[in-house]
Amino acid sequence: MAPLPSPVKQANPMNNLGQDQGHSIEEQVRTDRLHQLFRQSFSAIFGSYLGAVMLCWLCWDRFDQQVILVWLVLLAGSSLVRLHLFVQWFRCPDAGRTPARWERHYWVTLMLSAGIWGGGALAVMPVDDRLSQVLVMLFTVGMSVSAVSCYSAYRYMTLGSMALVLLPCTVWMLFQPSPMQVGVALAVLVFASFVVGATRKLSDALEKAFRLTRQMERAHHISTRAAQTDELTGLMNRRAFYEQAQLLYAQCLREQQPLCALMMDMDHFKAINDTYGHQAGDQVLRQIGAVISASFRQTDIYGRLGGEEFAVLLPNTSLETARSIAEELIQTIHDLPADPVQGVSASLGVASTCTQPLDLNALMNSADKALYQAKASGRNQVAVVD
Numbered sequence: 486m487a488p489l490p491s492p493v494k495q496a497n498p499m500n501n502l503g504q505d506q507g508h509s510i511e512e513q514v515r516t517d518r519l520h521q522l523f524r525q526s527f528s529a530i531f532g533s534y535l536g537a538v539m540l541c542w543l544c545w546d547r548f549d550q551q552v553i554l555v556w557l558v559l560l561a562g563s564s565l566v567r568l569h570l571f572v573q574w575f576r577c578p579d580a581g582r583t584p585a586r587w588e589r590h591y592w593v594t595l596m597l598s599a600g601i602w603g604g605g606a607l608a609v610m611p612v613d614d615r616l617s618q619v620l621v622m623l624f625t626v627g628m629s630v631s632a633v634s635c636y637s638a639y640r641y642m643t644l645g646s647m648a649l650v651l652l653p654c655t656v657w658m659l660f661q662p663s664p665m666q667v668g669v670a671l672a673v674l675v676f677a678s679f680v681v682g683a684t685r686k687l688s689d690a691l692e693k694a695f696r697l698t699r700q701m702e703r704a705h706h707i708s709t710r711a712a713q714t715d716e717l718t719g720l721m722n723r724r725a726f727y728e729q730a731q732l733l734y735a736q737c738l739r740e741q742q743p744l745c746a747l748m749m750d751m752d753h754f755k756a757i758n759d760t761y762g763h764q765a766g767d768q769v770l771r772q773i774g775a776v777i778s779a780s781f782r783q784t785d786i787y788g789r790l791g792g793e794e795f796a797v798l799l800p801n802t803s804l805e806t807a808r809s810i811a812e813e814l815i816q817t818i819h820d821l822p823a824d825p826v827q828g829v830s831a832s833l834g835v836a837s838t839c840t841q842p843l844d845l846n847a848l849m850n851s852a853d854k855a856l857y858q859a860k861a862s863g864r865n866q867v868a869v870v871d
C-alpha cells in the first residue's frame with residue numbers, strides 16, 4: 486500500500502515500539518562524561534589565567550618582567566583557543582556533541598594550556614629568591630588541585646594537566662642545593678600522590694553514577710515498552726493504542742480536524758488456525774502487523790486490539806480518503822503471500838467524526854458496527870458509516 490499524500494506533521498514515537506534505541510550503554514556513558522567535562526570546566530579557562538595574573542602581580546618586582554609578558558600573552562592565546570572551543574560546543578546541536586568529535590580537541594587545547602602554565606611558572610621562577618619560589622610552588626599546587634574539580638570526568642586528562650602544571654617547577658626544585666627546596670619539592674610530590682588517588686576514586690565514582698543512571702533508564706524503557714507492545718506483531722497493544730487514541734482525539738478536537746477510525750478483523754481466522762496450525766496463524770498475524778506498520782503515516786496511530794483485530798486512527802483525513810486507504814489495505818492483505826496459508830483476507834469498518842460529532846468511544850463503536858456489516862455482507866470488504 487502506497488504511503489499517504491497528506492503532509493506528515495509530527496511522528497508518533499509509539500508507532501516505533503518494536504525498534505531498539507540503538508546506542509550502547511558504553512557510548513552513552515562516554516557522551517555523559519564529555520557533557521560533564523564541558524559543564525564543569527568552563528570556569529577553569531578564566532581561573533587558570535587569573536591565577537597566573539595574580540602570581541605575576543604579587544611578584545612583579547621579583548620576576549623577569551619580559552618573561553612575565555611572554556607568559557601572559559601565550560596563556561591568553563591558549564585561553565582564547567579554549568574559549569573558542571567552548572563557544573563552538575555550546576552552539577553545537579546535541580546530535581553533534583559526540584566524543585569522537587570533541588574529545589581530541591579538548592585534550593589538545595587543555596594540554597597546550599597546562600603546558601604553557603607549567604613551563605611559564607618555571608620560566609618566571611627566580612633562582613635566588615626563596616620566597617618567590619615558594620609562592621610559585623603554592624600557585625602551581627593550587628592550579629593542579631583545581632584540575633581535579635574541573636576535569637574529574639576524565640581521569641587521564643586530570644592527571645595529564647596536573648603533571649604539566651606541577652612537574653616542571655617541582656623537578657627543578659628537587660635538584661636545587663638547599664634541603665629546604667628539596668623538602669618543598671618532596672612535600673609537593675607526596676601531596677600530589679594523594680591527589681592522584683583521589684582523582685582515580687572520583688572519576689570511577691562519576692563513571693559508575695553515569696553507568697547506573699543509563700542502565701536504569703534502559704531498564705525503564707524496556708519495561709515500559711513491554712507493557713505497551715503487542716509481543717507478536719510489535720504494534721501497540723490495546724492499552725497503549727487507547728492511550729494514544731485519547732491524545733490524538735483531543736488534538737484533532739483542538740485543531741478542528743476530522744478523525745477517521747478503521748477497525749479491521751481477519752476473516753475465518755479460526756479456520757486458518759485449524760487448517761494450518763496455530764504457528765502458521767501467528768505468522769500471518771506478524772505479516773499483517775508488518776503490512777500495517779508499512780502502510781500508514783507517522784501521524785496515524787495503529788495497534789492490535791487483541792486476537793485478530795486491529796485498529797487505525799487517521800487524523801486530518803476525509804471519509805473518502807479513509808475509504809480508499811481501507812480498500813487498498815484489504816487488497817494488500819488479500820494479495821499477501823502467506824505460504825502455506827491460502828485465502829488470507831480481512832474485513833474493515835470505517836467511521837469518521839466528519840459525518841457526525843462523536844466522542845472517541847462512539848467513533849470506535851461506530852467503526853466496529855461497520856466492521857460487522859462488512860462481515861455480514863460476505864467479508865473481504867470495507868463498510869463505511871456515511
Ligand SMILES: Nc1nc2c(ncn2[C@@H]2O[C@H](COP(=O)(O)OP(=O)(O)OP(=O)(O)O)[C@@H](O)[C@H]2O)c(=O)[nH]1
Nearest residue numbers: 750751752753754755756758763764766767792793
Ligand atoms: N494463531 C493465533 N490465533 C489467534 C490469536 N488470537 C486469536 N486467535 C484465533 O483467532 C480466531 C478468531 O476466531 P473467531 O472470533 O471465531 O473469528 P474468525 O474465525 O476469524 O471468523 P470471522 O471473524 O467471523 O471471520 C480464534 O480461533 C482464536 O483462537 C493469536 O494470537 N494467534
